[in-house]
Each structure stands twice: as C-alpha cells, then as structure tokens.
Amino acid sequence: MDPSLAIETSGLSKHFSDNIAVVDLSLRVERGEIFGFLGPNGAGKTTAMKMLLGLISPTAGEGRVLGAPLGDLEARRRIGFLPEHFRFHEWLTAEEFLTLHANLYHMEQEYLSQRIPELLELVGLTAHAHRKLRTFSKGMLQRIGFAQALLNDPEVVFLDEPTSGLDPMGRRLVRDITRDLRAKGTTIFLNSHFLSEVEVTCDRVAFIKEGAIVHTATLDSLTNGELHVAVRARNLTPEARQGLTHWCRNLQVEGDQLTFQLDSEDQLPLVNRYLAEQGVDLYTVQPKFIALEDLFLKIIGEGESSDPREVSGNLET
Ligand SMILES: Nc1ncnc2c1ncn2[C@@H]1O[C@H](COP(=O)(O)OP(=O)(O)O)[C@@H](O)[C@H]1O
Numbered sequence: 001m002d003p004s005l006a007i008e009t010s011g012l013s014k015h016f017s018d019n020i021a022v023v024d025l026s027l028r029v030e031r032g033e034i035f036g037f038l039g040p041n042g043a044g045k046t047t048a049m050k051m052l053l054g055l056i057s058p059t060a061g062e063g064r065v066l067g068a069p070l071g072d073l074e075a076r077r078r079i080g081f082l083p084e085h086f087r088f089h090e091w092l093t094a095e096e097f098l099t100l101h102a103n104l105y106h107m108e109q110e111y112l113s114q115r116i117p118e119l120l121e122l123v124g125l126t127a128h129a130h131r132k133l134r135t136f137s138k139g140m141l142q143r144i145g146f147a148q149a150l151l152n153d154p155e156v157v158f159l160d161e162p163t164s165g166l167d168p169m170g171r172r173l174v175r176d177i178t179r180d181l182r183a184k185g186t187t188i189f190l191n192s193h194f195l196s197e198v199e200v201t202c203d204r205v206a207f208i209k210e211g212a213i214v215h216t217a218t219l220d221s222l223t224n225g226e227l228h229v230a231v232r233a234r235n236l237t238p239e240a241r242q243g244l245t246h247w248c249r250n251l252q253v254e255g256d257q258l259t260f261q262l263d264s265e266d267q268l269p270l271v272n273r274y275l276a277e278q279g280v281d282l283y284t285v286q287p288k289f290i291a292l293e294d295l296f297l298k299i300i301g302e303g304e305s306s307d308p309r310e311v312s313g314n315l316e317t
C-alpha cells in the first residue's frame, strides 16, 4: 500500500449476516482530492465510510487512511467526520457542544478558545453561540455538525450526505466550506445520492451500486463535452437573440426562458458577457453537463437492465 495516499483500500467488504452491504471495494484517493462517492440509498456508502473510519470492521479486505491501518487512533486525530444521521446533546448550547467535542480531542484550552469562535463564524452561527441546540433548525444543526467535523483542522474529512435536508442557503454554505477546504489542501470524501452535489464540488466521482463501484470518472472528463444551458433573462432584443446563434445551437425562447446548447463550457462566459453587453437582464444561468447526467441515469437511475459497459466516453475504469 502507498503511504502517500490519503485513502487506500483493497478488497474491502462488509456483510451483515446474509445482507451484502459492500463488495470488494478498492479505492485510491490522493491527498487534496475531493472524492465523491455517489449512489442511491442502500448502495453501501455509509457502510464503506464507517469502515474507513474504523467504526465498524470489514468482513474482508484492508485499508489505510493517512498511511495508517483503519481505526488507528493517531490517524483519527487528523480525521474529521460529519455523520449522516446524528443526534446531538440538545441541552447544550452551540458553544458548549463544540467545547465538549474539543475536550474529547484533548485540545489545548488556548487553541480551542480561538478555534471555536472561528468555526462558529465559518458556519454562520456566531450570533447563536449561546442558544441551546434544542432550538436549532435542521439546517443549523447541520452547520454545527460541520463545525464539529472541522474542530481538529483535519487532513481528511468524511462527509456523509452533508446537504440532505438542507435548504438552498445551507447547500450553498456546504459548497463554500468545501471549496475553502480544497484551497487548504484538505482531502474530502463525500457520500451523496445527489448528482448535483458531487457535480459542483468533486474532482473525481465513483458510482456505487449494490455495494460495488461500477465506474470511476474524473469530473473534468465528464464536463468537457456538450453543455445544455437554461437561462432566465429579460429584455432580450431580437438583435441579441440573433447574435446568440454565433455560439448557441438549438436556441429556444419562451417568455423569459432561454435554452440552448454549447460545444464546451468555455463558451459560457463569452455568452454571459455578450448578453450583459446587449443590455439583457440575466436572472439565472444553469449549465447541465449532459455526459454526467446521462451516465448517472444509466448507471444509477435506470436500474437493472442497463449494462454499465455500454457507457463509453473518457472513463478511467
Ligand atoms: N447495521 C446493519 N445491519 C444490517 N444491515 C445493514 C446495517 N447497516 C447497513 N445495512 C444494509 O447495508 C446496505 C447498505 O447500507 P448503507 O451503507 O447505509 O447504504 P447508503 O449509505 O448507500 O444508503 C443496505 O442494504 C442496508 O440495509
């Protein structure tokens, strides 16, 4: 095994009596990588993550996180974890809750008295530091969960469905925090059953189904192709509309809704700039990478009949 990798597993499997949750999982995640583990409910994502964290032991196979065997206590000090379903000590305030967890890490008083306010600020809960968790909304609980996962300034963070149940503001916060972590070189392992979640944050994605990885692909390879764009705009003049055909194929306009296709993502800023220069008011611009969505549906959505080998393109595995 390669100690320079953030995460590496070989043949990792987990059976619960006659239920096979994870089958022969072999993974390599580089340091600094944002790795998406994408699959429907029941695919085995949480089970795989719990094995990586050493919270449950594998039936077969082995793995390393930060160069140490799974569950190693020294390595665990350098790992953060946001569980999928967590129950907090609801009688504690946000600050008391983080202090409790900091104490579980045996953090120095000096460090935690600076780190806790910093994290409350990061997740937008400074104003609620002295409120009991009992009074928190689901979104606020998810934020404090995030702060907890980052307390020890981890080198690897495991996020299990971090945006499920969050409103758009909450999802955006998660995305921003993930980007900050990326900029710092933190490795992120992200479980999700939402394509949109991995699409915007991850470098690489593994599609998992019925306990096994069915494909691994870099987001680059999947987002290089044709792009479908939906725009909401007002004041589109006939001239501006005519000008758009320079880049856009299949341009359709219905009221303030425009849809079109571009040959690559690189054209999108040019189109945006053009529309702005023409005095068009842009409300939303939504790009959709067809290759990624098609692949997702083929592998994950449409079930048993599709053969993943039919999927062509720039896949690695
Ligand atoms: N403790 C357990 N006992 C028995 N079966 C379990 C247990 N945990 C998970 N499973 C089963 O393992 C499979 C994978 O579950 P899970 O890892 O939670 O999937 P995901 O996180 O992708 O939704 C499911 O069929 C689930 O019912």
Ligand SMILES: [Mg+2]
Pocket (backbone or CB within 6 Å): 042, 045, 046, 047, 084, 160, 161
């Ligand atoms: Mg799960």
